Amino acid sequence: MLVYFAATYLLIIAVSFALIGAPEIESAVYATVFLVTVLVGLVIAPITVETITRGRSVGKVAVGARIVRDDGGAIGLRHALIRGLSGVIEIWGTLGGLAILLGLLTPRAKRLGDLMAGTYSQYERVSRRPLSPPLLPWGLDGWARVADVARLPEGLARRVAQFLHEATQYEPGRRAGIADELAREVVPYVAPLPDVPPEVLLTAVAAVRRDREARALALEADRLRRLGPVLEGVPHGFPSR
Structure with a gap:
């Protein structure tokens, strides 16, 4: 103004x-x-x-x-x-x-x-402080193995990560309200839904997505490593210049 x-x-x-x-x-x-x-x-x-x-x-x-x-x-x-x-x-x-x-x-x-x-x-300003990775809540190991957790939109994923990192700084009422609002936005990307409180659901979803994306990146890196000789080599008998 x-x-x-x-x-x-x-x-x-x-x-x-x-x-x-x-x-x-x-x-x-x-x-x-x-x-x-x-x-x-x-x-x-x-x-x-x-x-x-x-x-x-x-x-x-x-x-x-x-x-x-x-x-x-x-x-x-x-x-x-x-x-x-x-x-x-x-x-x-x-x-x-x-x-x-x-x-x-x-x-x-x-x-x-x-x-x-x-x-x-x-x-949309990303914090410069590294966010601690979420851990899968106790008792949800079985759900995590069969759950279909789609990739969250970038803005929603960032807000969930920021909330989980700063949840302990909120007053209990505000903390529960923000968790409930974020959980309603996350629900369409998760199936089946575990019968857990909203904040536990957010933690579980963030942990599952982190683990699966980490495995996908590891598999991609392994494939590129095995393809390295083919990608970086030259055909047999090709002169070295």
Whole structure:
């Protein structure tokens, strides 16, 4: 908000200096130019930035967030346009008060523009601290051998890993709420479902996916090692150059 407001203020000053030398211009024209300048700085500029950057802005870069569709895909002009137009009321009209209120009342902290456009803000900054690998919970060895655990979307897998790493830092109520929300998103990728609490399910899914991906990488490395002589060698009798 500060960046857009400052840019709009500077743009108004520049336009005012440009019109000083034209005293014959009527006051209605001045008012129209002023309104268009404010519209460009506070509405069109944010819409353009979000469209070009696929959901990023100065503020979102600062906090490591991005606006995405409800299905996790990148937003387009239509989504940015709806968000930008609604921002006139909920951001500039109420100084962000309405957006904060709606964010507190919606599951994914959506503001009015997000509800209308079908988008939400996703935290995507990866922590530089190495995440400790999850261990398969006790009693789920049999389930892990037969479970069909599909590959999770990148954003969902990152949020699950981050939650498991920081779960002990949350208050019990918030910890259970986040685990329940993430588990509902993970359920479509798991069959059969073990009869365990949400956080245990997340831990088990993360452990199974880690073990299977590690085995797949090990098999790939072994195949490449055995193919090494063929890939790096030359045909029999081919001159060495």
